[in-house]
Amino acid sequence: xxDRITAPEIKKIEKVSYIEPEVRTLSNGMKVLGFNIGSQEVxxxxxxxxxxxxxxxxxxxxxxxxKMIGEASSNYASxxxxxxxxxxxxxxxxxxxxxxxxVTLFTIQKQLKxxxxxxxxxxxxxxxxxRELSIHLKNGKQNYKVENEKVGYRCRQLFTELLFKNHAxxxxxxxxxxxxxxxSMLIKFYKRMYSASxxxxxxxxxxxxxxxxxxxxxxxxxxxxxxxxxxxKVVSSKAEKVYEEKLGAIQSGIRxxxxxxxxxxxxxxxxxxxxxxxxxxxxxxxxxxxxxEDKGYTYGIGSAITSMxxxxxxxxxxxxxxxxxxxxxxxxxxxLDRLRDELxxxxxxxxxxxxxxxxxxxxxxxxxxxxxxxxAVYFKGEDLSFYDRYISMVNNVTSEELLEVxxxxxxxxxxxxxxxxxK
Amino acid sequence: MIKFEKFTLENGLTxxxxxxxxxxxxxxxxxxxxxxxxxxxxxxGFAHLFEHLMFGGSSNIPNFDNPLQQAGGSxxxxxxxxxxxxxxxxxxxxLETAFWLESDRLNKxxxxxxxLEVQRSVVIxxxxxxxxxxxxxxxxxxxxxxxxKDHPYKxxxxxxxxxHIEDATMEDVKIFFYKHYTPQNGILCVAxxxxxxxxxxxxxxxxxxxxxxxxxxxxxxxxxxxRELRKLxxxxxxxxxxxxxxxxxxxxxxxxxxxxxxxxxxxxxxxxSRFTKRLVLEKHLFTELDAFILGSSDAGLFVISGKPxxxxxxxxxxxxxxxxxxxxxxxxxxxxxxxxxKNKMESINIFxxxxxxxxxxxxxxxxxxxxxxxxxxQMDNYxxxxxxxxxxxxMEIFKEENCxxxxxxxxK
Numbered sequence: 001x002x003d004r005i006t007a008p009e010i011k012k013i014e015k016v017s018y019i020e021p022e023v024r025t026l027s028n029g030m031k032v033l034g035f036n037i038g039s040q041e042v043x044x045x046x047x048x049x050x051x052x053x054x055x056x057x058x059x060x061x062x063x064x065x066x067k068m069i070g071e072a073s074s075n076y077a078s079x080x081x082x083x084x085x086x087x088x089x090x091x092x093x094x095x096x097x098x099x100x101x102x103v104t105l106f107t108i109q110k111q112l113k114x115x116x117x118x119x120x121x122x123x124x125x126x127x128x129x130x131r132e133l134s135i136h137l138k139n140g141k142q143n144y145k146v147e148n149e150k151v152g153y154r155c156r157q158l159f160t161e162l163l164f165k166n167h168a169x170x171x172x173x174x175x176x177x178x179x180x181x182x183x184s185m186l187i188k189f190y191k192r193m194y195s196a197s198x199x200x201x202x203x204x205x206x207x208x209x210x211x212x213x214x215x216x217x218x219x220x221x222x223x224x225x226x227x228x229x230x231x232x233k234v235v236s237s238k239a240e241k242v243y244e245e246k247l248g249a250i251q252s253g254i255r256x257x258x259x260x261x262x263x264x265x266x267x268x269x270x271x272x273x274x275x276x277x278x279x280x281x282x283x284x285x286x287x288x289x290x291x292x293e294d295k296g297y298t299y300g301i302g303s304a305i306t307s308m309x310x311x312x313x314x315x316x317x318x319x320x321x322x323x324x325x326x327x328x329x330x331x332x333x334x335x336l337d338r339l340r341d342e343l344x345x346x347x348x349x350x351x352x353x354x355x356x357x358x359x360x361x362x363x364x365x366x367x368x369x370x371x372x373x374x375x376a377v378y379f380k381g382e383d384l385s386f387y388d389r390y391i392s393m394v395n396n397v398t399s400e401e402l403l404e405v406x407x408x409x410x411x412x413x414x415x416x417x418x419x420x421x422x423k
Numbered sequence: 424m425i426k427f428e429k430f431t432l433e434n435g436l437t438x439x440x441x442x443x444x445x446x447x448x449x450x451x452x453x454x455x456x457x458x459x460x461x462x463x464x465x466x467x468g469f470a471h472l473f474e475h476l477m478f479g480g481s482s483n484i485p486n487f488d489n490p491l492q493q494a495g496g497s498x499x500x501x502x503x504x505x506x507x508x509x510x511x512x513x514x515x516x517x518l519e520t521a522f523w524l525e526s527d528r529l530n531k532x533x534x535x536x537x538x539l540e541v542q543r544s545v546v547i548x549x550x551x552x553x554x555x556x557x558x559x560x561x562x563x564x565x566x567x568x569x570x571x572k573d574h575p576y577k578x579x580x581x582x583x584x585x586x587h588i589e590d591a592t593m594e595d596v597k598i599f600f601y602k603h604y605t606p607q608n609g610i611l612c613v614a615x616x617x618x619x620x621x622x623x624x625x626x627x628x629x630x631x632x633x634x635x636x637x638x639x640x641x642x643x644x645x646x647x648x649x650r651e652l653r654k655l656x657x658x659x660x661x662x663x664x665x666x667x668x669x670x671x672x673x674x675x676x677x678x679x680x681x682x683x684x685x686x687x688x689x690x691x692x693x694x695x696s697r698f699t700k701r702l703v704l705e706k707h708l709f710t711e712l713d714a715f716i717l718g719s720s721d722a723g724l725f726v727i728s729g730k731p732x733x734x735x736x737x738x739x740x741x742x743x744x745x746x747x748x749x750x751x752x753x754x755x756x757x758x759x760x761x762x763x764x765k766n767k768m769e770s771i772n773i774f775x776x777x778x779x780x781x782x783x784x785x786x787x788x789x790x791x792x793x794x795x796x797x798x799x800x801q802m803d804n805y806x807x808x809x810x811x812x813x814x815x816x817x818m819e820i821f822k823e824e825n826c827x828x829x830x831x832x833x834x835k
Contacts, residue, residue, distance in 0.1 A: 002628065002629075002632055004482075004483040004484075004523070004526075004527050004530070005483045005484075007484075007490050007493075007520065007523060008517075008519035008520050008522075008523050010493055010494050010495075010517055010520065011514075011516040011517060013495055013514050013516075039445040040773060040774075040776055040777050041773060042773055042774055042777065070694075071694075078704065079694075079695060079700055079704065082693065082694040082695045083695035083700075083763075085695075086692075086693040086694070086695045086696075086763055086767060087695075087759070087762070087763045087766060088766060089763075089766035089767045089768075089769055089770035089771075090770065091770070106770075106774065107770070108769065108770050108773050108774075111766070111770075132704065135703070135704060135707050138707075138710065138732065138733075139703075139710035139711065139732075142662065142663050142710045142730065142732075142733065143710065143711075145662035145663070146558050146559075146661070146662050146663070148662075149557075149558045149661070149662060150556075150557055150558070151556065248660070249556060250551050250555055250556050251548070251551050251552055251556045282492065282497070283488050283492070283497065283498075284488050284489055284492050292541075292545055293541060293545075294541065295541070295544075296540070296541040296542070296543070296544025296545050296547075296548070297544070297548065298545070298548050299545060299546075299548045299549040299552050299553075319548075319552050319556075320548070321547075321548055321551065350493065351489060351492050351493050352492075354492065354493050354494065354495045355492040355493075355495060355497070357495055358492075358494070358495020358496055358497070358513060358514055359495075359497070361447055361448065361495065361514055362448050362497075362512060365446050365447065365448050366446070366777055366778075368777075
């Protein structure tokens with residue numbers, strides 16, 4: 001008779017492999033990191049620039065600059081570039097966060113030589129025509145109005161503004177901003193920020209060495225420019241409770257958190273990541289177990305620690321039934337207190353450790369993921385030894401150490417709480 | 424080309440093995456041939472609620488997720504109108520944990536009252552979050568019953584109304600389980616650094632002892648042919664108007680399925696597609712406009728959804744979309760456009776092969792449709808399409824009498 005009660009033996013994850021990239025430099029000084037490690041005939045070519053929203057004079061500029069690359073250029077009218085990129089079956093993806101912007105080409109290997117010159121034109125000679133921009137802005141404004149109706153979105157906006165009150169991170173677009181941006185602002189920002197000295201190329205997938213000479217040919221003439229990277233650290237946030245009522249809401253958005261004054265890659269940083277996983281970082285977390293799986297107040301709840309160049313912050317977020325908003329808040333604070341009052345049991349800690357090692361293995365699988373893992377630490381001034389230290393901390397951390405960082409950093413009295421909806 | 428091997432256990436469970444030596448992660452995917460279309464009209468939302476209950480413990484294992492997380496893995500599932508699909512990814516050395524967990528919940532669920540009570544609430548919150556407390560959230564609750572009159576595709580997987588979920592009893596749950604969760608109704612695929620021998624052994628060990636249950640035979644009403652344009656207008660508290668159109672199209676196994684899929688690509692795949700290029704950017708009548716198909720097993724829907732720019736009426740927006748559809752009926756799609764779409768599909772196909780989980784889900788889906796081998800024949804179905812084929816399909820599918828229109832108006 002088969003024993004269905006005893007779990008099969010679990011084998012520990014012994015190691016997660018991380019791979020160093022090949023480093024090349026184009027004649028204009030632009031650095032190239034190459035991860036030639038794939039088994040599929042695909043390539044991801046990503047241009048990163050230190051040109052996130054914290055450098056813009058007005059909200060939306062950084063985002064629309066990256067978004068409009070690929071739409072029109074000196075030699076191609078609007079739509080022609082996209083038509084060619086689509087024709088070769090390639091994809092262009094661009095975006096901008098608070099610190100950086102990226103423009104990425106995804107292509108299958110056999111189309112690379114055709115699509116690369118088109119991509120080069122798109123990236124190095126964009127024109128940002130006023131007409132297309134105004135269409136994007138009108139669409140953006142309409143979309144903003146839709147998003148703003150959602151309690152989850154509104155809650156996030158309010159939380160961000162309050163958490164980073166006196167920093168560029170907290171300056172967000174509102175409806176009026178969409179009427180204030182114009183083409184010359186985008187051109188100015190592009191010229192200042194999209195230069196060889198202010199960026200980095202990351203290429204991953206399966207390719208041969210001739211790729212580097214192709215990159216030199218197509219991108220070696222991007223202007224040298226200068227490095228615009230700058231920092232303005234945020235080390236604390238104000239604790240307050242903010243409630244915005246939304247008439248007719250049947251759910252409330254909740255977001256609670258604080259800025260953490262912790263060094264990226266330090267022992268405390270790793271401990272906080274582990275503690276956060278216990279609290280709200282995976283399906284079996286305490287927030288999920290209590291507020292979803294025991295009480296049924298929500299479809300989902302989670303927490304995270306986000307590290308940006310100028311700030312690190314902890315937050316939890318959820319949407320709960322309006323009628324149970326107060327009960328859900330009570331449970332959230334109950335879980336925060338429990339984290340600071342009790343040791344995590346050995347059983348729970350082992351589960352979290354194994355889960356974390358498994359996710360590390362997963363998130364470094366394949367060339368694109370590997371490149372992402374490398375970039376994540378590279379831009380923070382770290383190297384791959386970061387992951388060795390992280391894994392060693394996951395393997396060795398004790399409940400006592402977690403309790404200590406919980407007491408130090410997770411004091412509810414220091415948290416910002418934002419609720420949008422109905423209490 | 425995705426290589427795989429397939430075998431069937433004595434109790435009827437189909438098992439597919441795909442070897443991929445390049446990854447330390449293994450994907451364990453199990454698909455059950457049950458979806459919202461198999462529900463009783465007075466108890467909708469059940470297949471999906473059931474998916475939640477499958478995580479509430481089985482007869483020998485009180486909690487599904489904890490042991491999986493102990494093994495460094497994670498898990499999720501989705502329910503559609505056609506199927507319920509469960510997947511686990513974990514480090515390959517702990518694969519057996521997935522066999523242990525998944526076989527125990529197919530063998531027998533725990534059926535605890537607590538789990539039913541909590542998951543009812545969770546699903547009700549999901550209903551509110553995604554379908555009610557969101558601008559445009561209720562669109563599919565309106566569109567499905569407009570487009571379908573008889574076929575059970577007329578309700579969404581989340582269910583027709585919250586009440587059906589509130590009313591679910593333990594008795595319903597048990598009946599549903601034994602009716603649909605049978606070895607014959609399951610297709611398992613394991614993809615990763617494994618061998619066929621190893622999977623044969625593990626499957627026999629864990630799934631082999633599960634008894635064969637009565638085979639459920641699906642007998643669904645056929646949707647009668649639509650003979651007149653249907654229109655529905657609603658007013659909601661949203662920031663702007665929205666337009667939705669649906670057209671009946673062929674079932675997944677029909678050759679015409681690929682034609683409809685390609686027509687949707689001509690209209691809206693990529694920034695250089697007709698809708699984006701002409702109606703969003705050149706004429707700027709819409710802020711967004713999409714065409715897509717619901718790739719359902721039975722006869723499905725071709726859908727167009729868009730938001731007209733402020734100042735453009737829904738009538739005007741509708742007329743402009745009709746014009747584009749008529750162009751497809753009157754003029755041949757150019758060879759260039761067709762090649763563009765074929766190239767795009769080739770890329771999507773290759774990129775799709777980067778993930779073992781993706782491959783495992785697709786292998787199971789094709790096996791359900793008839794044969795997992797179809798995964799390797801998909802490109803041929805598209806490459807053989809000619810401009811003439813597309814025109815003929817456009818003539819058929821875009822007939823006005825085949826269309827249901829929803830004017831979703833913003834309350835002023």
